[in-house]
Amino acid sequence: MSQRKAFSAPGKALLAGGYLVLDAHYKSYVVALSARMHAVVAVSHEPRDDNVLTVSVKSAQFNNNQWNYEVRSSDGYKPRERDGLSNPFIQQVLTTVCNYFSSTVISHNCISIDIYSDPQYHSKENTKLVSNGINEFYFHTMDIQNVPKTGLGSSAGLVSVLTTALCSVFKPDLDVENKEHVRMIHNLAQIAHCQAQGKIGSGFDVAAATFGSVIYRRFSPEVISSLPSLEDNNIAELQRTLKDTVDNVDWKTTADSVNFPPGLKLVMGDVNTGSETVKLVQRVKQWYVDNEPKSLDIYNEIDANNIRVIALLQELNELTKTRPEYYNKMIESLGRGEISNYPELCALRTAFHTIRKNFRIITAESGAEIEPDVQTTLLDNCETLDGVIAGVVPGAGGYDAIALITGESTDVETETNDREAFQNVKWLKLQQAQRGLQEEVASSYDNLF
Known part of the structure; x- marks a missing residue:
């Protein structure tokens, strides 16, 4: 061998x-x-x-x-x-x-x-x-x-x-x-x-x-x-x-x-219901064809805010270099749920809100449950938690999971423990990672079975 x-x-x-x-x-x-x-x-x-x-x-x-x-x-x-x-x-x-x-x-x-x-x-x-x-x-x-x-x-x-x-x-x-x-x-x-x-x-x-x-x-x-x-x-x-x-x-x-901005983290919650991505995609594609040019306008508004999200995340990275004291105060305030004095965080939340609003329109008109009502309620409840900037149903949407952008010190699991509004969410023990493929030490997989 x-x-x-x-x-x-x-x-x-x-x-x-x-x-x-x-x-x-x-x-x-x-x-x-x-x-x-x-x-x-x-x-x-x-x-x-x-x-x-x-x-x-x-x-x-x-x-x-x-x-x-x-x-x-x-x-x-x-x-x-x-x-x-x-x-x-x-x-x-x-x-x-x-x-x-x-x-x-x-x-x-x-x-x-x-x-x-x-x-x-x-x-x-x-x-x-x-x-x-x-x-x-x-x-x-x-x-x-x-x-x-x-x-x-x-x-x-x-x-x-x-x-x-x-x-x-x-x-x-x-x-x-x-x-x-x-x-x-x-x-x-x-x-x-x-x-x-x-x-x-x-x-x-x-x-x-x-x-x-x-x-x-x-x-x-x-x-x-x-x-x-x-x-x-x-x-x-x-x-x-x-x-x-x-x-x-x-x-x-x-x-x-890309690097996720320092002091922020991605939190994933498993809603444990599941969605058939293929059927969702097929319905959205059919809706798009049936509703042109309105559907193009909706896509363009989503795209503009996707680009806004990308730019804002990059801007936050730059702030750590150009205005480190301001950035650190912003992260501290985020942990207390105080973001109104920080236009960068407010703009990020607004961009996600606009994206979600448009996907709710598509949900209502196409029958593809990208952001169904139960997920809307859950995400809105999450945004009331200290340290949460915004949340989305990632990817194709549906009932699979939710993703939150929070402060690094935010403990969503503790904040939501024993609260009825969050009883169907299992918070996954993971975080964002920059690296893709990695070579590992082969012996670190020994003695597992």
Whole structure:
């Protein structure tokens, strides 16, 4: 067994840019989260008579789920699972990465990958907390597909960290501090994620998983839709096109790294009801078409305030350098619930209010419950808490979660404890994170099972 390597990728919250992120005309603000997906990879060389690569992916956390694949260069690395199990995300990562590295794949013949997810990604019902003193994970009694998720981007994180782990096998000098290496991983992960989902999404979740917190503008969908499908008679063409798409094509995307302002933090609350994002998106798209040009006016007002949010967060960062005393007093006042004397904080709250107002209009007219009444009431109640600037239903909205911008010292959990208005919220133990992909110490995952 060769030396092991380990990598992790963060979750995400789309703080500004819901729905508009699907259109390349608009920018969004994506916050990476401290909850991370992990992969530990090892390679061995076993004597065989054929050019077959075996890949074992194990998730001990979820009822010891395991997928055992064989892939062959002769059929374009289509994964064949030994027991007939299906996991489209793992399968598409295997196909995409192996075809990209087609010239070096056959020199490796046995890859083992262990995957882990931090506690915040899934429901904690029927679990056991296991810790080795370095990492701790919840172990579930159910298979992974049967465990409710909290909507933090687990599939994008899984695809991104699996892509990184496999790339490290075929490219031993892989360095997640190298911008070109990370760009390669990002492009491969976007392709695999879209193909696994059967649709070309905006990609903000994969961007956050690879790059960390970013100002994001989506890639051109044609970059992926123009890739040839994998057929037995076009393997060489697919491999050439895939490599060119990853290495040379201009994706026309923006993913500029950002820092959340010092003294502020993002607080996520799991409302534990769940929404079907695909149906919400379909309804909003239909509403947009049926209501032009009014729908364009609404989108433009949302966009103007998204840009305002982005500018204000950047302005707060600048204030820490240009007016540090003023900034520190502002943060202290925020902790006491006193923001009226600080135009920057008032403007940030107003921008979020305007975004929410417009999404409530879309909710009422489209039937897509982006900000349903129960979430409106909850967010309004949250804004009465000391230290809370504003709140939103992140991403596609619905009943999944809420996100609050608060002061760093604000303890929302204590403030809301035993209060009926907040009884349906579980505050997640996470915070914003700047970094995307990270290499970890492989031994820090030992003795977990």
